[in-house]
Amino acid sequence: MRTPLVAGNWKMNKTVREALELVGGLNTQLAGIEGVDVVICPPFTALADVGRALAGSALELGAQDLHWESRGAYTGEISAPMLWDLGCTYVIVGHSERRRGPGESDEDVQRKVAASLANELIPILCVGESLEEREAGRTERIVQTQARVGTLNVEPDQAASLVVAYEPVWAIGTGQPATGAEANRIAGLLRQWLHEWFGDRAGQIRILYGGSVTPETFGEFAGQPEIDGALVGGASLDAAAFAAIVQAFAGRVG
Ligand code: PEP
Numbered sequence: 001m002r003t004p005l006v007a008g009n010w011k012m013n014k015t016v017r018e019a020l021e022l023v024g025g026l027n028t029q030l031a032g033i034e035g036v037d038v039v040i041c042p043p044f045t046a047l048a049d050v051g052r053a054l055a056g057s058a059l060e061l062g063a064q065d066l067h068w069e070s071r072g073a074y075t076g077e078i079s080a081p082m083l084w085d086l087g088c089t090y091v092i093v094g095h096s097e098r099r100r101g102p103g104e105s106d107e108d109v110q111r112k113v114a115a116s117l118a119n120e121l122i123p124i125l126c127v128g129e130s131l132e133e134r135e136a137g138r139t140e141r142i143v144q145t146q147a148r149v150g151t152l153n154v155e156p157d158q159a160a161s162l163v164v165a166y167e168p169v170w171a172i173g174t175g176q177p178a179t180g181a182e183a184n185r186i187a188g189l190l191r192q193w194l195h196e197w198f199g200d201r202a203g204q205i206r207i208l209y210g211g212s213v214t215p216e217t218f219g220e221f222a223g224q225p226e227i228d229g230a231l232v233g234g235a236s237l238d239a240a241a242f243a244a245i246v247q248a249f250a251g252r253v254g
Pocket of ligand 1: 009167171172173174175210211212213231232233234235
């Protein structure tokens with residue numbers, strides 16, 4: 001049985017004051033929510049304050065990235081032990097905005113996934129093809145490669161903690177999500193590959209969909225058997241919108 005998971009990626013939004021306002025709204029809207037895990041991923045600068053504001057609630061704290069080394073001369077970077085110290089339990093790894101902007105490679109992502117798991121952080125490993133790759137018929141190959149290289153250093157007994165988010169790049173922030181059927185198809189393929197790599201433990205790995213999930217579009221995904229939740233960007237900046245998406249997945253244990 002997999003508990004659904006909805007994660008909000010705030011990206012580079014919200015000062016500390018704004019972040020605390022949003023968390024106040026989320027704590028109210030999601031008080032007493034059951035049957036779904038909820039993770040809030042504010043920017044690094046708001047992690048400490050948001051973590052304190054979440055104390056006592058069921059909402060969990062996540063970061064948007066990490067470095068694979070624990071410490072050292074890596075100016076501007078943040079390590080897994082630092083995130084753990086702030087109360088993070090999750091971390092987004094390999095988001096397409098980091099693969100394409102700072103140019104993270106599949107091997108960087110692999111190191112970050114391993115560092116997360118070694119430090120008791122659950123990695124939300126993002127995979128997904130660009131429009132160009134989809135149009136060239138390379139979707140399956142790209143998603144499979146990103147997932148395989150990203151999880152290559154995961155020990156079999158760590159695999160159940162993994163979260164994989166299928167996020168087609170062309171759907172992120174565009175207002176044009178994948179169809180539920182297509183997202184479900186790719187999630188099903190991911191499950192099949194994870195099974196080949198990790199055996200029965202793959203049955204416990206949660207697979208999310210991300211890309212323009214909003215209160216208007218979540219119905220496409222919340223009903224799909226292979227999709228265990230959502231990674232939400234833009235709509236996670238609005239407490240009512242995010243709460244509506246969370247509620248759609250609550251109670252859908254499958
Ligand atoms: C994301 O950034 O992971 C994302 C899915 O963004 P959006 O929901 O805005 O498309």
